[in-house]
Amino acid sequence: MNNQIDVVIIGRNEAKHLARCIASVRASNGVQLGSIIYVDSDSADDSCAIATRAGCRLVSLQSGRMSAARARNAGFSLSDAGYVMFLDGDTVLHPDFLAQASQAMQGSVAVVWGHRRELAPHSSWYIRMLDMDWIYAPGETAFCGGDALFRRSALLQSGGFCAELIAGEEPELCARIRAGGGTILHADIPMTLHDLGIHSFAAYWKRAIRAGHAYAEVSGLCRRQGRELWRHEVQKNYLRALQLPLLLAAAVASCLQPHALLMLILLLAMPVRAVLRCRYKSGSVWIRAQYILHSYLQLMAIAAGQSRFYLMQRCGVRSRLIEYRSGGDHENRI
Incomplete structure (x- = not known):
């Protein structure tokens, strides 16, 4: 089997975080790193230029309905490695995660994810509480989050992410992978640090509105x-x-x-x-x-x-991308 790992990073107006994310991928230890693919969802900043200067393969989505699912599928379609790691552009990858996660890909395991925590949990009450949401017990789980290592064969067999969804795409995909006999493993290893950047009640509330949308739509x-x-x-x-x-x-x-x-x-x-x-x-x-x-x-x-x-x-209105962070500090998620 091809043991290379391609990394797909998705983002929208991620100029503040993207170079750091790409550098953390390149700092990975003990793995055969393939392509780093950056998929941009119609950014208004210089995210695309940053990715190009860093030597990433660039996919720029400039029209149509933006979503994390669409972006991940666009990046995955360019991969030919045995494994695909998906990252959000506002994350920092732990240098040992890819090596440890690929070693955990045994038997029926199709997806491995680790511990995601906040980069600055004490910068606001909202981030401190949301950081605790990331704490899950290790073991077999029903689904993963946006950061996870997938077997490419499992992605091909399941058909990838459902581009119709603007939220909750990971649980829906994982349900199809499990129906096909795959296992989702939450490994007890550090994976990513995340820069949530929520400092107001309005953003905090809007993020939860997004979660409710995901429950209903999925x-x-x-x-x-x-x-x-x-x-x-x-x-x-x-x-x-x-x-x-x-x-x-x-x-x-x-x-x-x-x-x-x-x-x-x-x-x-x-x-x-x-x-x-x-x-x-x-x-x-x-x-x-x-x-x-x-x-x-x-x-x-x-x-x-x-x-x-x-x-x-x-009312017959199709939902669009909901961004809970303002200005140039957006996240490519609903």
């Missing part, structure tokens, strides 16, 4: 194809989104009516249990309590994102 696509993915999660997201408003309403009611105190106590049991159950996220009870608050806020935005998708679908 669930609907799979249902139309006779497959099941995220249908129950979509329903649960609506129910879970009510937890924080109910808790606040119960707190107000308990101040006005003493008999409502029991309802407040019962509702408080849910976040308390959640704080206890996420000990693997942090050793600090205070940090875990903040993380649960973040989770409730995210669920409210996710439910809003789902509703937004269904409303647009009902």
